[in-house]
Amino acid sequence: MGALENNELEQQIIETAKRLFVEKGFVETSMSDIAATVGINRPTLHYYFRTKDRMFQAVFSSIVMSLLPRVREIMKRDIPFMERVSMVLDEYLVRFIENPYIPKFICEEVQRDVNHLLATAKEMQFEETFAIIKEGLQSEMEAGRLKTVPLHILFLTFYGLLLFPLLSKNLVVTLFLKEDSEFELLLWEWKQYILLHLKNLLCVDG
Amino acid sequence: MGALENNELEQQIIETAKRLFVEKGFVETSMSDIAATVGINRPTLHYYFRTKDRMFQAVFSSIVMSLLPRVREIMKRDIPFMERVSMVLDEYLVRFIENPYIPKFICEEVQRDVNHLLATAKEMQFEETFAIIKEGLQSEMEAGRLKTVPLHILFLTFYGLLLFPLLSKNLVVTLFLKEDSEFELLLWEWKQYILLHLKNLLCVDG
DNA sequence: GTGGTGTTTGACATATATGTCAGATTTGAT
DNA sequence: ATCAAATCTGACATATATGTCAAACACCAC
Numbered sequence: 001m002g003a004l005e006n007n008e009l010e011q012q013i014i015e016t017a018k019r020l021f022v023e024k025g026f027v028e029t030s031m032s033d034i035a036a037t038v039g040i041n042r043p044t045l046h047y048y049f050r051t052k053d054r055m056f057q058a059v060f061s062s063i064v065m066s067l068l069p070r071v072r073e074i075m076k077r078d079i080p081f082m083e084r085v086s087m088v089l090d091e092y093l094v095r096f097i098e099n100p101y102i103p104k105f106i107c108e109e110v111q112r113d114v115n116h117l118l119a120t121a122k123e124m125q126f127e128e129t130f131a132i133i134k135e136g137l138q139s140e141m142e143a144g145r146l147k148t149v150p151l152h153i154l155f156l157t158f159y160g161l162l163l164f165p166l167l168s169k170n171l172v173v174t175l176f177l178k179e180d181s182e183f184e185l186l187l188w189e190w191k192q193y194i195l196l197h198l199k200n201l202l203c204v205d206g
Numbered sequence: 207m208g209a210l211e212n213n214e215l216e217q218q219i220i221e222t223a224k225r226l227f228v229e230k231g232f233v234e235t236s237m238s239d240i241a242a243t244v245g246i247n248r249p250t251l252h253y254y255f256r257t258k259d260r261m262f263q264a265v266f267s268s269i270v271m272s273l274l275p276r277v278r279e280i281m282k283r284d285i286p287f288m289e290r291v292s293m294v295l296d297e298y299l300v301r302f303i304e305n306p307y308i309p310k311f312i313c314e315e316v317q318r319d320v321n322h323l324l325a326t327a328k329e330m331q332f333e334e335t336f337a338i339i340k341e342g343l344q345s346e347m348e349a350g351r352l353k354t355v356p357l358h359i360l361f362l363t364f365y366g367l368l369l370f371p372l373l374s375k376n377l378v379v380t381l382f383l384k385e386d387s388e389f390e391l392l393l394w395e396w397k398q399y400i401l402l403h404l405k406n407l408l409c410v411d412g
Numbered sequence: 413g414t415g416g417t418g419t420t421t422g423a424c425a426t427a428t429a430t431g432t433c434a435g436a437t438t439t440g441a442t
Numbered sequence: 443a444t445c446a447a448a449t450c451t452g453a454c455a456t457a458t459a460t461g462t463c464a465a466a467c468a469c470c471a472c
Contacts, residue, residue, distance in 0.1 A: 257460080
């Protein structure tokens with residue numbers, strides 16, 4: 001046979017598609033682009049992933065799967081809450097420095113079709129991770145170690161501060177930096193401010 | 207003649223194009239869409255705005271022009287800094303509640319072509335407004351009424367917190383709200399948190 | 413009405429996208 | 443070596459996008 005064994009090319013296609021989707025966006029990346037970059041014929045793409053939509057699902061899964069398990073593992077640890085948050089931030093930032101267009105890609109998909117996105121996410125234990133974080137927070141709040149803050153406020157603060165610099169990277173570099181390479185440094189500086197804001201929001205001491 | 211007098215249809219086209227660009231994004235809105243919505247023939251669009259690109263410029267100008275003068279006016283007032291910020295936030299939020307897709311549109315354009323965007327913005331006193339805010343901040347900081355914080359950090363905090371809820375509106379509504387109509391309420395609740403974060407960042411008392 | 417200006421349109425040229433399919437090619441089991 | 447299944451490809455069908463143009467149309471001055 002060989003059918004089920006040749007996931008090598010399939011993987012190569014997914015990696016290439018990920019890079020292109022994430023660089024240029026879903027709509028502006030064509031199946032031809034992907035095929036040309038991989039160095040295969042376009043119909044071959046359709047052979048592996050019948051439609052562009054299934055191509056997307058494969059790519060999105062690959063992205064989420066590369067982050068979610070690490071986050072879940074960290075949030076389960078038995079160390080102070082803010083230390084866990086700090087480590088999760090590291091995890092995100094490393095991934096985003098590697099691939100600064102992921103946030104844009106996710107945001108684009110949130111706009112294009114939330115339900116499709118959530119359905120895809122659901123298939124990879126997204127809800128378990130979400131639940132772990134939620135419960136972790138609630139127990140900290142009930143124990144009085146953290147202030148009581150609505151979950152959606154926390155969500156907006158965390159992801160707003162984390163994702164926005166990457167969404168506006170071009171603008172930030174143009175307005176505030178001399179050259180592109182300084183951006184990574186800015187992100188690590190920025191991480192401290194994210195932690196500061198979260199502490200102000202959550203920690204009882206002040 | 208009549209050429210220069212018929213800015214009525216031209217305005218109607220711009221309004222329609224703005225709505226569509228802002229709802230569906232630039233790439234996913236076709237000239238045909240716009241023409242059909244206005245109720246005219248597509249070549250007529252090309253008669254008024256030779257290319258889709260000039261169409262964009264007209265739309266973007268219209269959006270920025272509806273905000274920038276108000277912001278400039280407010281920032282010039284002689285009232286406490288945080289009060290000015292609060293009023294600017296109101297201005298933004300009212301505009302965004304009216305038209306929740308503006309942030310997405312701007313972000314998309316920041317990614318697509320920053321320089322094009324900045325060039326268009328430059329034509330409408332964007333730099334003056336930017337300078338006014340910058341100087342206002344510096345004088346407050348030097349007078350010791352505000353903590354000294356790098357401009358880019360302030361930029362990221364302000365716009366990250368302000369824009370992200372609108373960029374992730376679909377997700378927020380799906381994850382945290384019962385129905386779409388609650389979103390406006392959430393935004394006004396969120397405004398207080400934005401102010402809180404900015405105070406923590408800027409104000410000397412704490 | 414005639415003519416000129418500004419405005420609108422139908423038809424065309426061109427480009428690029430997705431998806432299908434029959435047939436060629438490779439591959440592995442026998 | 444042969445056969446069948448898996449893999450790949452050239453060619454096709456279809457859809458939709460932008461932009462151009464010559465010709466039609468509307469309107470006002472004269």
